[in-house]
Amino acid sequence: MDTSIFTDKTIVPEDQDLIRELKETSVLWYAIRNHVHGLYPDAMDEWHYSGVKYGWSFRIKDKKRVIVYLLPREGFFKTAFVFGQKATDVVMESTIAPSIKELLKSAKVYAEGRGIRIDILDSSLVDDVKQLIEVKLKN
Structure with a gap:
C-alpha cells in the first residue's frame, strides 16, 4: 500500500x-520546499491528514491551488502534481526526463487535470x- 509513514x-x-524517517x-525534501518558496515567497505549507488509510501528506499551496504535494515514505518521499492541459503541453515540450513525460502522458485525465x-x-x-x-507556477 502507498501509505505515509506518519x-x-x-x-x-x-x-x-x-x-x-526520510534519512x-x-x-x-527541503531543497524542493525551499525552491517553491524561492519562486513564490507567499507559498503556504500545510500538513494534511487524509485518513487512516493514507496518513499525513505535506502540501505547498498558492492562494487557490496546491503547487506540489510531498508524500513521506520510509527512507524516501514522493512528489505529486496535478497538471491541466496547458501545463501538460508545456511539460511534454520541455527537457524534463522522458520517464516523467511518460507518467504524465499515461495518467488518467480528470476534470482538475x-x-x-x-x-x-x-x-x-x-x-x-x-x-x-516552475511549469505549475506559470500555468
Whole structure:
C-alpha cells in the first residue's frame, strides 16, 4: 500500500520526524520546499491528514491551488502534481526526463487535470521536479 509513514492523526509531523524517517532524502525534501518558496515567497505549507488509510501528506499551496504535494515514505518521499492541459503541453515540450513525460502522458485525465507521483529516492530527479514546479507556477 502507498501509505505515509506518519499515520497517527493526533501527531502532526515535525522537522525532526522528517529528518529521522526520510534519512538522506530529507535534504532533497527541503531543497524542493525551499525552491517553491524561492519562486513564490507567499507559498503556504500545510500538513494534511487524509485518513487512516493514507496518513499525513505535506502540501505547498498558492492562494487557490496546491503547487506540489510531498508524500513521506520510509527512507524516501514522493512528489505529486496535478497538471491541466496547458501545463501538460508545456511539460511534454520541455527537457524534463522522458520517464516523467511518460507518467504524465499515461495518467488518467480528470476534470482538475492529470495527476502524477514521482519517487524521490536520490537527487537524480530533483532538477526535473524543480522544473515541474516552475511549469505549475506559470500555468
